[in-house]
Amino acid sequence: xxxxxxxxxxxxxxxxxxxxxxxxxxxxxxxxxxxxxxxxxxxxxxxxxxxxxxxxxxxxxxxxxxxxxxxxxxxxxxxxxxxxxxxxxxxxxxxxxxxxxxxxxxxxxxxxxxxxxxxxxxxxxxxxxxxxxxxxxxxxxxxxxxxxxxxxxxxxxxxxxxxxxxxxxxxxxxxxxxxxxxxxxxxxxxxxxxxxxxxxxxxxxxxxxxxxxxxxxxxxxxxxxxxxxxxxxxxxxxxxxxxxxxxxxxxxxxxxxxxxxxxxxxxxxxxxxxxxxxxxxxxxxxxxxxxxxxxxxxxxxxxxxxxxxxx
Amino acid sequence: xxxxxxxxxxxxxxxxxxxxxxxxxxxxxxxxxxxxxxxxxxxxxxxxxxxxxxxxxxxxxxxxxxxxxxxxxxxxxxxxxxxxxxxxxxxxxxxxxxxxxxxxxxxxxxxxxxxxxxxxxxxxxxxxxxxxxxxxxxxxxxxxxxxxxxxxxxxxxxxxxxxxxxxxxxxxxxxxxxxxxxxxxxxxxxxxxxxxxxxxxxxxxxxxxxxxxxxxxxxxxxxxxxxxxxxxxxxxxxxxxxxxxxxxxxxxxxxxxxxxxxxxxxx
Numbered sequence: 072x073x074x075x076x077x078x079x080x081x082x083x084x085x086x087x088x089x090x091x092x093x094x095x096x097x098x099x100x101x102x103x104x105x106x107x108x109x110x111x112x113x114x115x116x117x118x119x120x121x122x123x124x125x126x127x128x129x130x131x132x133x134x135x136x137x138x139x140x141x142x143x144x145x146x147x148x149x150x151x152x153x154x155x156x157x158x159x160x161x162x163x164x165x166x167x168x169x170x171x172x173x174x175x176x177x178x179x180x181x182x183x184x185x186x187x188x189x190x191x192x193x194x195x196x197x198x199x200x201x202x203x204x205x206x207x208x209x210x211x212x213x214x215x216x217x218x219x220x221x222x223x224x225x226x227x228x229x230x231x232x233x234x235x236x237x238x239x240x241x242x243x244x245x246x247x248x249x250x251x252x253x254x255x256x257x258x259x260x261x262x263x264x265x266x267x268x269x270x271x272x273x274x275x276x277x278x279x280x281x282x283x284x285x286x287x288x289x290x291x292x293x294x295x296x297x298x299x300x301x302x303x304x305x306x307x308x309x310x311x312x313x314x315x316x317x318x319x320x321x322x323x324x325x326x327x328x329x330x331x332x333x334x335x336x337x338x339x340x341x342x343x344x345x346x347x348x349x350x351x352x353x354x355x356x357x358x359x360x361x362x363x364x365x366x367x368x369x370x371x372x373x374x375x376x377x378x379x380x381x382x
Numbered sequence: 383x384x385x386x387x388x389x390x391x392x393x394x395x396x397x398x399x400x401x402x403x404x405x406x407x408x409x410x411x412x413x414x415x416x417x418x419x420x421x422x423x424x425x426x427x428x429x430x431x432x433x434x435x436x437x438x439x440x441x442x443x444x445x446x447x448x449x450x451x452x453x454x455x456x457x458x459x460x461x462x463x464x465x466x467x468x469x470x471x472x473x474x475x476x477x478x479x480x481x482x483x484x485x486x487x488x489x490x491x492x493x494x495x496x497x498x499x500x501x502x503x504x505x506x507x508x509x510x511x512x513x514x515x516x517x518x519x520x521x522x523x524x525x526x527x528x529x530x531x532x533x534x535x536x537x538x539x540x541x542x543x544x545x546x547x548x549x550x551x552x553x554x555x556x557x558x559x560x561x562x563x564x565x566x567x568x569x570x571x572x573x574x575x576x577x578x579x580x581x582x583x584x585x586x587x588x589x590x591x592x593x594x595x596x597x598x599x600x601x602x603x604x605x606x607x608x609x610x611x612x613x614x615x616x617x618x619x620x621x622x623x624x625x626x627x628x629x630x631x632x633x634x635x636x637x638x639x640x641x642x643x644x645x646x647x648x649x
Binding site: 165166169170173175176180181182192195197198199205206210212214215217220221224225226227228231238240242244245246247248249251252256267282285287288289343347352354358377379382 | 451452454455456457458459460461462463466467468474477478481483484485491492493494495496498499500501502503504505506507508509510511512513514517523525526527528529530531532533534535536539543544546551552554555570571572573575576577631633635637639640642644646648
C-alpha cells in the first residue's frame with residue numbers, strides 16, 4: 072500500500088509557525104500572508120531578470136553553433152542547457168514549488184477577484200471550447216489570455232480531433248460535454264509551430280514492427296500528411312511540417328463535423344468552428360472560421376472565412 | 383527561530399517569484415483594461431504589477447464575457463505579445479528551439495482550473511494534458527492512444543521529472559461518474575464510457591462514504607479519482623521504469639475553488 076504524505080494549504084486554518092516568518096519578511100501584522108508583494112521581492116526583481124537574461128545570453132551563443140547541425144524541430148536539451156534554463160530552481164523540491172505557486176495565485180489572483188470566483192464556483196459558462204496541443208509552450212491561457220471561466224480546454228498531442236467513427240475516447244467525451252452540456256458557442260482548434268506530434272506524423276514510416284502510442288495517435292492526422300505531401304512535397308522537411316501543422320487543424324475541424332450534435336448546431340448557426348495557428352518563432356497568430364454549407368458556390372460544403380493574422 | 387523547512391520554502395518562494403514575475407503580467411481579470419498600465423515602482427522590471435483598483439474592476443469579467451469572441455481572442459493575443467513575449471525575447475528564442483519542461487500535468491478541461499493560472503506555469507514549464515476529470519486510463523495498447531501518446535512523449539522524449547494529476551471541486555465529470563445508474567441506463571453517448579476509467583473511485587466512495595450528502599461524496603470521489611489515475615500511471619512500463627530509477631515522481635493534487643484551498647500529496 073503506497074504511503075501518502077498529505078499537505079493541505081487551506082487559508083481558513085492558520086498555521087501559527089508562519090506568522091512570525093511572514094511578519095519578518097513583509098513587515099505586515101500577523102494574520103496576513105501576502106506573498107510576492109513584499110519590498111524584498113520587488114527590489115530584487117530587476118537583478119533577477121538580468122541574471123536570467125545573462126544565463127540565456129550564453130545559451131544563445133551555443134544555439135548559433137547548434138544551427139550547423141542537421142535540423143531537428145524539437146530536441147531535448149543537453150544536461151548543461153537544462154542547468155542554465157533552470158539553474159535557480161534546480162534545488163527546489165517540486166512539491167514545495169507547487170505549494171508556493173498556489174499561495175501566490177491565491178493571494179494575487181483568487182483573493183483579489185473573490186466575487187468572480189464565487190460566481191464561477193456555482194457554474195461555468197464558457198463561450199469557447201479550445202482544443203490545443205499539450206506542448207508546454209502553447210497554453211491557450213498564456214497566449215490568448217483566457218481567464219478562469221472563459222474556455223473549456225482540451226489539450227492533447229498535436230491538438231488532434233479523432234472522427235466520430237473512432238468511437239468513445241477522451242476527446243469525444245469532452246466534445247459531448249462541451250457542446251451538449253455547456254453549450255459553448257465556439258470551438259477553436261489551435262495548432263502551433265515546431266509541433267513534435269506533427270513532426271512524428273510526417274516522419275512516420277510504414278513499419279508494422281515498431282508500434283508506439285505516439286504513432287497510433289498521430290495517425291489520426293494522416294490525411295493532413297497526404298495533402299501536405301501532395302501540395303508541398305518539394306519543400307524542405309521543416310516547411311512540410313509547417314504546412315502539415317495547418318492542414319491538420321483543418322482536418323480536425325472537418326472531423327468535428329462528423330459528430331452529429333456538432334454538425335446540427337453548426338448548421339443551425341448556434342456553434343462556430345475556428346482554426347488558429349500560433350507561430351512562436353515570430354510570435355504571430357493566424358485565425359480563420361470554417362464555413363459550412365452556407366450558400367457556397369458550386370455546391371461546396373466547406374469554405375474558410377474571416378481569416379486574419381495578428382503580429 | 384524559524385523551522386528549517388520554512389526557511390527553505392520562503393527562499394524557494396522568493397526565487398521562484400522572481401523568475402515567474404519576469405514572465406507573466408500579474409493577472410488577470412482586469413487584463414484587458416487599458417487603465418492597468420505599469421506603475422512607476424514596476425518600471426525597473428517593466429511588468430504590470432497588480433493594480434489595486436482591480437477590486438473595482440472585478441465588474442470587468444462580465445464585460446469580458448460579453449465581448450465579441452473574435453475581438454476577445456485578438457486582444458488576448460496582442461496583450462500576450464506585448465506584455466510577455468516581447469519583454470522576454472531571449473527566453474522565447476530559446477523555447478523556439480525546444481522545450482524541456484520539468485512537469486507533466488494532467489488537469490481537467492474545466493474552464494475554471496487551468497494549471498497555468500492556478501499554478502502559474504510559464505511557457506516551457508509544464509507539458510499539459512487536459513481532459514474530462516483529469517483521468518489517466520490504465521496502460522492498454524488497444525485504446526486511449528491519446529493519453530498513452532502524451533505520457534510516452536513526456537516521459538521518453540521530453541524526460542519530465544514529475545507527473546502531477548490535479549483534480550478539482552465541482553467537477554462535472556466526477557459528478558457524472560457518481561450519477562451513473564446501476565440499472566445500466568445511459569444518459570450520454572461518450573461521457574459515461576470515459577469517466578468509468580475511474581470506476582474504482584466510485585466503488586470506494588460508495589463503500590466508505592455513502593452516508594454523506596451527495597456533494598461531499600463527490601468531493602471524496604474527486605480525490606479518489608486522482609489516486610486511481612496515479613495508480614494507472616504506474617501501469618505504463620516507461621513510467622514504472624522512471625519511478626524505479628528515481629527519475630520520475632508522481633504527485634496528486636486537488637484544487638478547491640469553493641474553499642480556495644489546494645491539497646497536494648506524493649505517492
